[in-house]
């Protein structure tokens with residue numbers, strides 16, 4: 001992996017680099033170079049191009065994640081809450097990694113980002129498409145003295161924090177789709193996965209995993225089974241930078257997690273409602289095999305979804321169902 005990353009760093013500017021230069025920088029022979037490039041390409045799915053007689057390049061420049069740059073862009077108050085900021089080149093899933101670290105006793109406030117996930121996980125057993133070097137995949141561990149049942153508002157609070165982070169990174173027109181999908185122009189631009197565990201009376205822990213589409217090409221996105229958008233499109237052709245956007249996410253998520261208090265549920269709901277993108281719209285609720293058509297009329301004081309159908313309004317909790325706009 002170290003050799004693969006060295007190669008990525010050498011090619012990251014997107015320019016053409018001669019075989020001779022790359023081989024010299026890596027300290028290997030020209031003969032060994034081709035094999036090394038092919039291996040890195042295969043391992044990371046980089047799409048390295050070879051230009052006859054001139055050298056090698058990436059199809060587009062890459063901005064690699066740097067823990068130092070992300071940390072430097074955080075407020076001091078946020079930095080104080082964090083107990084670690086790991087940037088991994090390659091992982092199965094940042095959330096699985098952070099769960100493992102939690103099992104080993106990692107402290108609250110551990111953040112992990114990865115350049116790529118081999119088995120990125122989405123809600124309801126879906127996979128999260130996670131190619132190398134172009135999006136953000138991030139997980140944070142937080143521990144609470146509270147019972148897991150008291151963490152019901154976290155899912156909405158974290159969704160609001162991610163929506164606000166993307167706005168801070170320059171995207172206009174960001175909305176939320178219950179419970180915490182982040183949408184732009186009715187397409188998904190970011191998703192969250194919260195994994196809560198603990199003792200019935202507390203303490204408890206949550207791992208919040210966030211995936212943000214920053215710059216996906218059509219080939220990479222072919223496996224996504226729902227309408228998607230990325231920050232590049234939302235910002236008119238160029239996103240704010242991977243490290244800058246990552247810092248905006250860590251900043252707001254940390255404040256939301258550190259400040260979470262179930263007694264302040266009303267404020268969490270108000271903040272979430274300000275970004276609600278689908279209230280009053282015809283929707284379909286998907287609950288396992290069942291489909292229920294109705295009008296989504298908002299959220300109740302517990303954060304449950306309210307669906308009006310056949311003259312009645314019913315509440316559904318997150319986890320049970322997912323919401324699909326019909327329009």
Ligand code: BTN
Nearest residue numbers: 093095120121122123191209211
């Ligand atoms: C969703 O289905 O909307 C949730 C997607 C969550 C994806 C993120 S990417 C970082 C973290 N690691 C994972 O395996 N999943 C989450």
